[in-house]
Amino acid sequence: MTELPVTTYFTQWRELPLGDREIVEGFVDPVHAAPSAVLARAIERWPGAHYWENTPGGRTLVLVSEDQPPSERWWLHLLLFALTLLSMTVAGATFAGIPAEWALPSMEAIRIGLTFSLPLAAILAAHESGHYLVARRYRVNASPPFFLPFPPQLGLLGTMGAFIRLRSPMYDRRTLFDIGVAGPFAGMIVAIPVLLLGLAQSGAVALPGVPFAHQVIVVEDWHLLLGDSLLLSLCKAIVGTHGTIALTPLAIAGWTGLFVTSLNLLPLAQLDGGHITYALFGDRQPWIARFFWLLLIPMGRLWQGWWLWAVLALVIGRGQLGHPMLIAPERPLDVKRRVLAWVAIALLVATFAPKAIFFPA
Helix, strand or coil: CCCCCCCHEEEEEEEEECEEEEEEEEECCCCCCCCHHHHHHHHHHCCCEEEEEEEECCCEEEEEEEEECCCCHHHHHHHHHHHHHHHHHHHHHCCCCCCCCCCCCCHHHHHHHHHHHHHHHHHHHHHHHHHHHHHCCCCCCECCCEEECCCCCCCCCCCEEEEEEEEECEEHHHHHHHHHHHHHHHHHHHHHHHHHCCCHCEEEEEECCCCCCCEEECHHHHHHHHCCHHHHHHHHHHHHHCCCEEHHHHHHHHHHHHHHHHHCCCCCCCCHHHHHHHHHHHHHHHHHHHHHHHHHHHHCCCCHHHHHHHHHHHHHHCCCCCCCCCCCCCCCCCHHHHHHHHHHHHHHEEEECCCCCEECC
């Protein structure tokens, strides 16, 4: 018996070649929309991924294939990860009182520094792997995570974070949203337990000139205060910590995980928050992005890092705050994804620390 192509079961359909990918979508004949056994077999023969959408025009089937999986330089990604782990390990040792030097760290410094670098690396890896795995599920040409080392002698954390490259255009809101939201949610699954455990190991201290409760880290002979967020306050209440807390390297890694999530969820350009708000609000996203970008200017008086982040947002967006157009932007998110989008917005509010990093008065 000759098997019919999958498009046989569509009432209307279109095919879009997108470089190394092919996308076929159409309205499925109601007779086969369950799907029927014959359509299910046709989908199984499709050399790629597929997903269903319920739209006003009927039940829609989207099929994606690619010529061949992208070839990656895995050695480069592993090398960058190893260098980033080393630089973060040296940074972690400084939080325990071991000065960062331009020399190979001692075994004792490595042992202590790993209590910071390993959990932070796990948070960053979970975040970026969430993006990468979902992108590859949709057959989007995406790179594995690039980790960015930074000399701990020049930067507090020993890293500038991590990112993936999306090398093919986004097709619809569902694909964009799922890729964008996967990173923050995956990262928070790791960051919250790390923070709770780290807070449980941290102790309260009394600092002159710091009348209110804050988080403090000690780097060599100076103190640095880390700001509060709603989620951080909740975690402190769960653990039962009070007053000004001297964070352990593990707790610093957890705090950093929350802070990085907050930065990425800002609805700007091609940050995760930009992906999410464009998928949710469509053409209104550029106006939301402009409002938040302008808000960063006065907020820079609380923490000057907001001015740097305003510049970086423009660099990442190549001078634009709005999100690039999709191939098929007309289909809105389904109810489940709209709920998750508002959960992501709530996560931004919960992790946001207006005065993120500052020195004691």
